[in-house]
Amino acid sequence: MAEKILVIDDSELVLEWTRLTLVEAGYQVEISNTPFGTQTKAARFQPDLILLDLDMPALDGNQVCEMLKANKRTKDIPVLLHSAADHERLEQAAEQCGADGYIAKAEDPRELVEQIQNFLNLLAKL
Numbered sequence: 001m002a003e004k005i006l007v008i009d010d011s012e013l014v015l016e017w018t019r020l021t022l023v024e025a026g027y028q029v030e031i032s033n034t035p036f037g038t039q040t041k042a043a044r045f046q047p048d049l050i051l052l053d054l055d056m057p058a059l060d061g062n063q064v065c066e067m068l069k070a071n072k073r074t075k076d077i078p079v080l081l082h083s084a085a086d087h088e089r090l091e092q093a094a095e096q097c098g099a100d101g102y103i104a105k106a107e108d109p110r111e112l113v114e115q116i117q118n119f120l121n122l123l124a125k126l
Contacts, residue, residue: 002026002027002028002050003027003028003048003049003120004027004028004029004030004045004046004049005022005027005028005029005030005047005048005049005050005051005116006028006029006030006031006032006038006041006042006045006047006048006049006050006051006080007019007022007029007030007031007032007051008031008032008034008035008050008051008052008056008064009033009037009051009052009053009056009082010033010034010035010053010056010057010097011033011053012033014053014105015031015032015033016031017109018031018051018082018112020026021030021045021109021112021113022112022113022116024109025113025116025117027116030045030047031092034056035056035058035059035060035061035063035064035081036058036059038050038052038064038067038068039067039068039071039073039074041113042068042073042074042077043071043073043074046077047077048064048077048078048120049077049078049079049080049116049120050068050077050078050079050080051080051103052064052065052079052080052081052082052099052114053081053082053083054081054082054083054085054089054090054093054102055083055085059083061083061093061096061097062093062096062097064087065079065081065097065098065099066097066098069097069098077118078100078101078117078123079098079099079100080099080100080101080102080103080119081093081094081097081099081101081102081103082102082103082104082105083102083104084104084105085104087104090104100109100119100123101119103115103116103119
């Protein structure tokens with residue numbers, strides 16, 4: 001069975017590009033253009049990974065990640081922050097909110113897939 005990824009991003013363009021890229025790579029993907037309802041969606045879908053945009057209006061990725069990690073139904077789902085922010089800001093944000101890691105938004109679909117595959121492979125070894 002294909003690994004499942006939940007993608008949360010306020011940009012419809014980024015969501016669709018990411019969804020198509022990951023589906024073509026063999027993942028089962030659900031998307032949401034709003035951070036609201038993420039806990040419910042994650043608890044229902046039970047993804048192997050949540051790819052979470054850092055900068056969203058009203059509720060940023062840090063806050064969403066903190067809520068996911070505090071919820072007993074979603075706390076064990078790995079969360080990767082996904083942003084165009086610089087490396088230092090991403091690292092700091094991931095550490096602050098309890099994310100399992102981060103990846104920079106990439107223009108090359110192969111780079112996105114490779115980073116996700118590497119992360120999921122690391123998790124499988126733990």
